[in-house]
Amino acid sequence: MTKPRLLILGGTGEARQLAVLLVDQYDTVTSLAGRTQDPMALAGTVRQGGFGGVSGFLAYLEQNRPAAVIDATHPYAARMGTTAVQATAQMHIPFLRLERPAWTQQPGDDWHLFETIEALVKRLPSLGTHGLITLGGANLGAFSRATGMRLTLRAIDPPDPLPDHPAIKVLLDRGPFTLESERALLTRLGIDVLVARNAGGSATRAKIDAARMHKLPVALLARPARPDSNYVNTVAAAVRWVEGLNL
Ligand SMILES: NC(=O)c1ccc[n+]([C@@H]2O[C@H](COP(=O)([O-])OP(=O)(O)OC[C@H]3O[C@@H](n4cnc5c(N)ncnc54)[C@H](OP(=O)(O)O)[C@@H]3O)[C@@H](O)[C@H]2O)c1
Numbered sequence: 001m002t003k004p005r006l007l008i009l010g011g012t013g014e015a016r017q018l019a020v021l022l023v024d025q026y027d028t029v030t031s032l033a034g035r036t037q038d039p040m041a042l043a044g045t046v047r048q049g050g051f052g053g054v055s056g057f058l059a060y061l062e063q064n065r066p067a068a069v070i071d072a073t074h075p076y077a078a079r080m081g082t083t084a085v086q087a088t089a090q091m092h093i094p095f096l097r098l099e100r101p102a103w104t105q106q107p108g109d110d111w112h113l114f115e116t117i118e119a120l121v122k123r124l125p126s127l128g129t130h131g132l133i134t135l136g137g138a139n140l141g142a143f144s145r146a147t148g149m150r151l152t153l154r155a156i157d158p159p160d161p162l163p164d165h166p167a168i169k170v171l172l173d174r175g176p177f178t179l180e181s182e183r184a185l186l187t188r189l190g191i192d193v194l195v196a197r198n199a200g201g202s203a204t205r206a207k208i209d210a211a212r213m214h215k216l217p218v219a220l221l222a223r224p225a226r227p228d229s230n231y232v233n234t235v236a237a238a239v240r241w242v243e244g245l246n247l
Contacts, residue, residue: 004026004027006026006027006067006068006070007029007031008072009069009071009084010072011077012073013203014072014238015098018072022239022242028044029045029047029064030042030047031046031051034048035157054083057087058091067094068096069084069088071098072098075100075102076223078226085097096230096242098232098238100201101233103200108215109208109212109218110216111218112218112220114219114220115222117139124146124149124195124219128191128193129193130149131152131219132154132195133152135221136156138160140162147165150167150168151167153168154170154172154173155172158172175203178206179210186211186216194207194208194211194217198220
């Protein structure tokens with residue numbers, strides 16, 4: 001008997017876990033954008049590269065006929081999610097968004113929330129003199145306007161393009177980062193402001209805890225808006241949703 005096909009839009013730990021849990025019962029295909037030079041091994045089939053917007057994704061769905069689509073992309077990967085909501089609605093394919101909950105402020109946190117990178121960069125020089133930027137390697141051009149301060153960009157792959165800034169350094173690292181290693185980094189580099197996304201989960205949380213312990217401000221980029229859809233925030237709930245489809 002052929003297994004029903006599931007398309008998982010991936011690039012996250014949750015997508016990896018989901019594929020492991022579903023691969024025995026379903027023909028799981030995990031889709032990656034193809035940005036990370038050396039992605040981790042995944043259970044099931046893997047495809048890589050963008051689909052080509054809504055029309056490209058519609059063509060892919062038409063050709064590959066997944067019985068359901070689960071968008072388990074990163075909380076900040078809203079373009080892919082928006083495409084998937086539109087295309088699956090058009091094709092009447094069951095769709096689920098799996099997104100880990102955002103971090104919430106704890107006593108002692110000094111968070112400054114910004115809706116856009118441009119607004120964040122404008123305020124950044126008033127928050128510190130040496131920023132650790134942990135926003136991934138893309139769309140960092142606005143940091144060329146963070147004048148009068150030093151910047152250290154930490155990313156898995158080299159930022160492309162590198163912001164044009166006179167005092168910028170790149171730190172290539174993929175983690176995992178522990179509280180001890182994050183605290184040691186803040187001290188060693190003399191970081192006095194952290195720039196981060198509200199990624200949620202535990203994998204990248206240590207820097208937020210380290211900033212609180214060092215009494216440093218955190219310039220936090222808000223999660224992007226995305227269209228309404230079926231939504232769960234744990235891998236277990238996503239598995240239950242798939243099982244409930246009775247494919
Ligand atoms: N943003 C982050 O901080 C972050 C962190 C960790 C992992 N990731 C992963 O990295 C990928 C790219 O992130 P992003 O912020 O650039 O996303 P995005 O802004 O939502 O996507 C940009 C474009 O990349 C392609 N794409 C994104 N995710 C894809 C996927 N899973 N499979 C096939 N194509 C995909 C799509 O191209 P087309 O329009 O051509 O289809 C999409 O329009 C995501 O899969 C995400 O889960 C992102």
